[in-house]
Amino acid sequence: MIQEPVGTQSSSKSQEAALIAGIRQFNRYYTIQLGLLQQHVFDSEYSLTDVRVLYEIHFNGKTTATGIREALLIDPGYLSRILRKFEKQGLVIKHPLPEDGRSAYLTLTARGQKLMQTMNELSDNQIRQMLENLAPEERAKIGDAMRLVRYLLKAPGGAPGLEDVVIRHGLRPGDLGNIVRLHGEIYEKEYGYNIEFEQYVMETITDFMKTYDPAKDRVWLASCFGEMVGMIAIIHRPNRKAQLRWFLLRPDFRGIGLGRALMDKAMEFCRQQQFKEVYLLTTNQQGKAASIYTKHGFVKTASVPETVWGQDLYEERYERKM
Amino acid sequence: MIQEPVGTQSSSKSQEAALIAGIRQFNRYYTIQLGLLQQHVFDSEYSLTDVRVLYEIHFNGKTTATGIREALLIDPGYLSRILRKFEKQGLVIKHPLPEDGRSAYLTLTARGQKLMQTMNELSDNQIRQMLENLAPEERAKIGDAMRLVRYLLKAPGGAPGLEDVVIRHGLRPGDLGNIVRLHGEIYEKEYGYNIEFEQYVMETITDFMKTYDPAKDRVWLASCFGEMVGMIAIIHRPNRKAQLRWFLLRPDFRGIGLGRALMDKAMEFCRQQQFKEVYLLTTNQQGKAASIYTKHGFVKTASVPETVWGQDLYEERYERKM
């Protein structure tokens, strides 16, 4: 157990060494786990290279030999022979290209597709077996962790988009703390606010919970890879008014339409509830958010100078008629 | 983007399919990333199997051929030849066993160790290259994610122990929310408390923050794989007394000595601060925690029946003279 007092940190060099050692340990373990070091895949008559070639044809629809060669970085002569074997076995068909007499598209025959399907099922079963002793939430954690790794390593197509984000509403145990945490972390990073701000957010949530009515109030939470990445809330107020609060996106999830998606949900809810007016309070520091507000029909109605969190700023009020 | 209203869930079957597809996607990406599909490791004259054998000898200290064969699942004849090659190249030495004339311990020569070191450096560099475009916190996330996967898949030696846990004290932005979250999640899971309990925890923290004095109060946070897994706090009270609060461990981190480690830190702090008495408030529901309290010299001094969080229970007070 490492004792790491606040402010102190082990040297970044030894930190890096530990990280690398951890990754290598993972690699060793995981490659064995996957059976990647066996030469015959799933005890079939096909080698790993065979299967990779088949998979490439299956996955890429129409490819030429060169396409496979470039994707898998294998010797053209070797590939040529593999393809001839597949052709002989009735797994693959060559369709000569009209525009290039040297090349041919490759497609799987029905038999090839069936083989591919069997392989896929075996692969799925292998993974299922790997997961079988895990609780559902542990499985979810593994899935999230792998997606996160792939995304961070900039896997092709791995960048998180709106399609990776899950939005839900309603409050479950753990949500309140998570909302507070995200505010604390983001505002520290972006504006240098200290822990007093997080404390303030906690108080606003405590206030909110005292009058929380699931029928009239709603909190939406957006998460990705199991991490909370954004939120928005609508709170009913007297005289058919409502307040928009806790609109926040993690910086790396801005610009993908998530803010708009959250705001749309909030506004739709306001219409359903037949609120006449929605208002929100912010500061001039949150400049970028302001443009989202105005884009969604909010108008600045007040701007009052104030000193909070050790910062001189203007508290602003935005309103929107529904 | 998936809309997942509270209470509704996509079928567990399609959920599983998505999880498996995600894992396979990770596997495909990661095997390429690692260059596992190349036959010669790091453009050296050694094959992947060669390197695995070398690594096994290096890592396991003293092994016999059978030990390697069983660990790597390779043909004994093949291994025999590989070992002879290594011996001829002066990488490995056989030390005949006195107690068994058939076998021999295998050790690396200085040259073999040097080769191993070079390989390790190349492997480290490969990983370093993989990480080079990442921010420090992203690197940490990858390390955490991989350790989590390994742990969840029950990798040998992957179960988290006290040595995987980092304890720090002091409050940073994000901590307050995290403390609240963990309380909300654990108490829901273990005792079925609803979100009102989380709200209550938030209020206790708000109260605490109003009088928080880093010199007299202290909060310790334990985390593992980047996740908060436990905590404890000492709060100064009038008359040289102190209150112990928020002593909580994630269930999967109990029984490894973490509770004791946290309690030790708390008690040591109390001695340093020269508090005369430490007390804590709990309920009879938290039975297991009680035994930790008594083990650390706390004595039950009060037990009052109460109805909170929709539960009939006894509020208990424990005290310890310092």
Place this chain on the structure above:
DNA sequence: ATAATTTAGTTGACAAAATCAACTAAATAA
């Protein structure tokens, strides 16, 4: 338009990696 060059893929010769079965010698069990 023709020649030179490049590209896509094939083939032969080989080397390396891995497997299988038959074997030896030491250790253990009957």
Place this chain on the structure above:
DNA sequence: TTATTTAGTTGATTTTGTCAACTAAATTAT
């Protein structure tokens, strides 16, 4: 003492992968 098992070796062979020389179509240069 004999039979059986275990640890490791060796020979024969297959599978897998590499390299270089080749053909034919496509592209570029002259």
